[in-house]
Amino acid sequence: MIALLLVLLPLITGVATFFLRKENAAKKLALLSSLATMVISILGLTLFNKTELLQFSADWLPGLGTKFDIRLDGMGQLLCLLTAISFPLIFISTWQRTYKNAHNFFALMLLAQAGLMGVFLAMDALVFYFFWELALIPVYFLCSMWGGEKRIAATFKFFIYTFAGSVLMLVALIYLQTQTVDHSFSINSFYQLEIKNDIQNWLFVLMFIAFAIKMPLFPFHTWQPDLYEQSPTSTTMVLSGIMVKMGLFGVIRWLLPTLPSASFAYGETTVAVLAVIGMLYASLLAMRQNDMKRLIAYSSIAHIGLMVIAIFAETQLAMQGVMIQLFSHGINIIGLWIIVEWIERKYGTTKFSELGGLAQKAPVMSILFVVIALANISLPLTNGFVGEFLMFSGIFTSKIFTYQIVITAAAGVCIILSAVYMLRMVQKIIYGNTSAITANATDIGFNEKFALSIIALLILAVGLFPQPILDLTQTTATQILNEANILHLLKK
Amino acid sequence: MKEFLLVILVAPFVGFLINGLFRNVLSKKIIAFNACGQILISFLFSLVVFSTILESGGAIFEYYNFIKVGSFQIPFALQIDQLSSIFLLIITGVGFLIHVYSASYMKEESSAHFGRYFSYLNLFIFFMLLLVLGANFVIMFIGWEGVGLCSYLLIGYWFKNTEYNYAARKAFVMNRIGDLGFLIAIFWLIAKLDTTSFSIIFSNESLAKLSTLDITAITLLLFVGATGKSAQIPLYTWLPDAMAGPTPVSALIHAATMVTAGVYLVARCNVLYSLAPITQTIIVCIGLATAILAATIALKQNDIKKILAYSTVSQLGFMFFALGLGAYTAAVFHVITHAFFKALLFLGSGSVIHAMGGEQDIRKMGGLSKKLKITYWTFFIGCLAIAGIPPFSGFFSKDAILVSAFAKSPALYFMVLLGALLTAFYMFRLLFITFSGSFRGTKEQQQHLHESPAVMTLPLIILAILSLVAGVIGIPDVLLNGGDKLSEFLSPIIFVNNEHQLSHSTEYLLMGLSTILIIGVIVVAWVLFKKYKTTETVGIGKFFENKWYVDELYNKTIVNSINKLAKICNDIIEKSGIDAVVNGVGRLVHYGSRQLRLLQSGQVGNYILVMVLCMVLVFSFQFIFKK
Amino acid sequence: MPIYYYIVLAIVLFCIGIVGVLVRRNAIIVFMCIELMLNAVNLLMVAFSKMHHLKNAAINASAGSDGQLFVFFIMVVAAAEVSVGLAIIVMLFRNTHSVDINFLNRLKH
DSSP, rough: OOHHHHHHHHHHHHHHHHTTTOHHHHHHHHHHHHHHHHHHHHHHHHTTTTTHHHHEEEEGGGTTEEEEEEEEOOOHHHHHHHHHHHHHHHHHHHTTOOTHHHHHOOOOOHHHHHHHHHHHHBBHHHHHHHHHHHHHHHHHHHHHHHHHHHHHHHHHHHHHHHHHHHHHHHHHHHHHHSSSOOOOOOOHHHHHOOHHHHHHHHHHHHHHHHHHHTTTOOTTTTTTHHHHHHSHHHHIIIIEEEEIIHHHHIIIIIIITTTTHHHHHHIIIIHHHHHHHHHHHHHHHHHHBBBHHHHHHHHHHHHHHHHOOOOOOOOHHHHHHHHHHHHHHHHHHHHHHHHHHHHHHHHSBBBGOOOOOHHHHHHHHHHHHHHHHHHHHTOOOOHHHHHHHHHHHHHHHHOOOOOHHHHHHHHHHHHHHHHHHHHHOOOOHHHSSOOOOTTTTOOHHHHHHHHHHHHHHHHHHHHHHOOHHHHHHHHHHHHHHHOOHHHHHHHO | OOHHHHHHHHHHHHHHHHHHHHHTTSSSHHHHHHHHHHHHHHHHHHHHHHHHHHHOOOOOEEEEEEEETTTEEEEEEEEEHHHHHHHHHHHHHHHHHHHHHHHHHHTSSSSSHHHHHHHHHHHHHHHHHHHHHHHHHHHHHHHHHHHHHHHHHHHHHTTTOHHHHHHHHHHHHHHHHHHHHHHHHHHHHHHSOOOBBHHHHHHHHHHHHHHHHHHHHHHHHHHHHHHHHTTTTTSOTTHHHGGSOOOHHIIIIIIISSGHHHHHHHHHHHHHHHHHHHHHHHHHHHHHHHHHHHHHHTTOOOOOHHHHHHHHHHHHHHHHHHHHOOHHHHHHHHHHHHHHHHHHHHHHHHHHHHHHHSSSSSGGOOOOTTTOOOHHHHHHHHHHHHTTTTTTTHHHHHHHHHHHHHHHOOHHHHHHHHHHHHHHHHHHHHHHHHSSSSOOHHHHHHHOOOOOOHHHHHHHHHHHHHHHHHHGGGOOOTTSTTOOOHHHHHTTTSSOOSSOOOOOHHHHHHHHHHHHHHHHHHHHHHHHHOOOOOOOOOOOOHHHGGGGHHHHHIIIIIIIIHHHHHHHHIIIIIIIIIIHHHHHHHHHHHHHHHHTTTTHHHHHHHHHHHHHHHHHHHOOOOOOEEE | OHHHHHHHHHHHHHHHHHHHHHOOBBBHHHHHHHHHHHHEEEEEHHHHHHHHHHHTTTTTTTHHHHHHHHHHHHHHHHHHHHHHHHHHHHHHHHHSOOOOOGGOOGGGG
16 A cells, blocks of 8 residues: 555656646645655655555556556665655755756656565565666656756667666566466566576576666766766756666666576676676776866765675675665755755856855865765764675675675775765865856755754764664565575586 | 763764864864864763773673574674773863864964864864764774874864875875774674674674684784874884874873774774684784884984974883783773873974974074973983883883783893883983073074963873872882772783783893983983084984984885886886777778778779679589588 | 570560669550560460470370460450550549659659
8 A cells, every 4th residue: 555655656646746737736746745755655664564565466468467556665664765755855955957848857756766665565576677778768758858968878878878777677578478387477486486597697697788878887978977067956866866767776686686597696796796896996087086066976876786695795785885875865955956956056067166065155065064074984973884884894704705805995995086086076066266167156045954953863873873773674685685595506 | 871881972073063064253262262172072971981881891782783684684783891981081081172272372373273173183072972972893993094084184174284184195005004904804704703793793702703813913903004003114104104293182182092002903803812822912913023123213414393202102102012911901002002102292292393383304403492391301201211210100010011021931021121122212302402401593583482381281280190190000010019900990901811920020130220221321312412412423413314214225125116117007008908998999880991991992893893703603612512 | 506596585575564664664565565575474384285286295285285374364364454454544644644764653652
């Protein structure tokens, strides 16, 4: 019931918003809907033991062996909560921005939310694929219609990129369906599959490319900085805060347990190597950027890289670290984008060279900015630390990797580099003397203050008391690791 | 006890919250009162805790489960024992004095910035307490990174100055390099022992599970963390730059407390280090090298705070030298005495800078002893203490280090004695140039000269008394039987190696030798610098003055190469590499379709021709390759 | 007469038709060439049907008659096609004052 509501509410209100001609009404409906979704999601958390309330199942296309089967498990709860918290924050913090054809804009945003929820809830491969695409399409329109000057090229690149990946994934999913005993797309049938190693390897490549593009993993990342720069900021928040998590989520839920031996075969040799290279590479690039948007985009690539390695480390520590980091990273990066959005709206630029000295003019913004930046470089007592600490210890203690020390050290260098580039950004934006543009700056308004304070509170709360989230994801992590346990399979 | 520890920890945090959130509302008086008051509460409770420890020994308290994943858990637990109680007293005690001093030193700041300053300072005390109270490596690491953050915030306190910001960032990044070592050591322990708690790791059954390689690697990695925080070679260059912060900050963070965290870490893990001779050798080498290198640089510096900064680096080198020798008690002893006299010297220099209206160049000072009586005398006591003249505290702690060096090898003894002589020389150079001779500043500055108010001089006097008497806790057995109270107190935690006992006559000889030599050096300094005139330095002096060109070396090799690599990645690999390939695929499809479009000429004849040709082709194929 | 003669004749006719279609630009001649090809096929049909009948008359009296039948169909269709085609050509001539098929590439644009 809860699960169905999480998808249906944004879907219905989204469609309804298309017919509202007034901008203000559309805005309000969108905010209301997202708030209601958030309440439902939080309600879902309190009902954790009553599983019958958290799932929904109906016939969909029985001929294809697929059912409309959605369920909230621990990881799904967490990511749905992330989605549900993010949207109100996004709407509140961008309240002052006006869009032409606003009703379409907000309708598409809500549809994207519905798609994202569906992805995190789906327990059937075809339903998963359906929502995967459903989330992509509104974002495509949002970027191509309300984006910056070079939006068409950037969006086109993004669309072709992700679509190519999705099609490959579809091929793999269909093949997997034909191999199941009961010819169904259901997740349980997928988990029970036992496929020959060489075929697993092929399927792994097909599916992993789709997920790697979405994350994005080096070298499939080039769509990201362009798109983040060109899309309207609220869409960028959805993209970077939630959508890139879809790739990681897909790997955890669909790839690792379904194709365990291929995950083991490629985990260290290919994926971890690519991820480490990507982390170092993205960190280096982030150091060179002179624009907040691009810097944040590259820093996100570096962070995602670590999560990918941690997933393939296949330890309880790392897996729960990834799950908590999926949530934390989403929150943190949305916080950063809120600040970018405010700066861009106020000063019309996000270039370092034209900004500076905001600590004198906007102290509240500066404090919150520093808090979020510190969370992003995973300082202890912030949420970033918990996730990264668990992931690193998981990677280091992994029984699957042979070179875990090298991987940890190389990835650890990125922690140092992340301090370099994030503090450089902080320094260029808020410290030093004011520039011509920021000379008459004022502090952030109530909306931004509210949204950023919530984010800062979440950062500190998760940083101090991460245990509730860890408890939430424990069962899912254990289950997935059991399914994916290659050592266990080899024994059999 | 459990609640007391919590109060000690939380009081500064409450102070941080109040001052941080309401800094625009509260008056400066309330802010200062709040900040100092919270530290005083901590200090008083620390005294209570300390007295309990004296009677009943240490204890561990768990508050809540910070992280629990499967069988692995990190409780939020605090550990109070002999070692941490000593640090507790130093941090809260010296911290309180410096807070009081700051209230006057920073009074010209606007109320909002005043509040910001004190909130950072309180936050620092909070993290520092967390560092020494943590009962496992993770809680310690939280404090460890937290103090780094506060150091960053306070170095860059005057954030309009771009150079200060760079100094702050440098400090943070260099600390992070060390922290990575610390982190990997923690991961290593988790991998081997599945725990981070001190009490479990240092137990015999855990140690039995670790191979020699493990112990060597873990201790080395922890030491990397310590080099970052405690400014040892190769990560020491941030500390002199950190003098960009307000002077009380330098006294508190960059002299008395935070930089000794590395010493605390090694002393805390002394069980591990005693099992890793390779690491110990490395620590001895690095400690000694840092002590001498920093001392030579300090010889030629002209900025009063830079001299003290290099002096701090050098003294930290002594401490690590002692740690490497296995003389953990001597190192902790030196931490205690150093906290007093270095805080005193920094606060004294703050008083001088205050009187000089912000001037920090000692070449422009001189003859200040007449105007700044209290500052002069307290500074003088500080210099005597750091130089190691009996009966000042520095004598005893330095002697402990020297004796343990001699017990190891006379060669080490003479090298470290050289470091001690250099210390005496540069400190008295500083003292004489600043306070003797005639005034060399501007007229305006001369008029402005005044003794600091009582709020500032009172901490100086208290610290001077402490510098004078703190030695009593560790009087060596030769002078007073059973005088070495500190070793006795720390014996439950710190493993004492009694193999190399020196005969009493040797010890007397060593004490006499070092004292005579140091007095000789002071006399030389007096002759050279009592009437100081600015002269151009040449030769090796130039080399020292430019800090052995280490900063330049780091910039040229590491920073530049990373920047170049980043530039290559950005300009070449990203733009004309990966992105070009991606766009190239798109362009290829585009180009191909454009070429294929030409086939659609619209001439029906062409189509038919192609059709016929293809048919002929198909038929002939079938004809030729008939089965 | 052996069947080869008919086959060769039909191929020759068909090839003349193809070459005519490809080479000539006058729509009417192209049209006639198409008719030629159709009739080449018709000729083959009739020839083969006759051949089948001769071979299988003992078993089946109506063997091969479907070939003849199809020829009638084709002739009917061809007649209809000719009428439509000629109508198009007339319209073409009215509009362009020419029956040159090279003008017929407007759909390209």
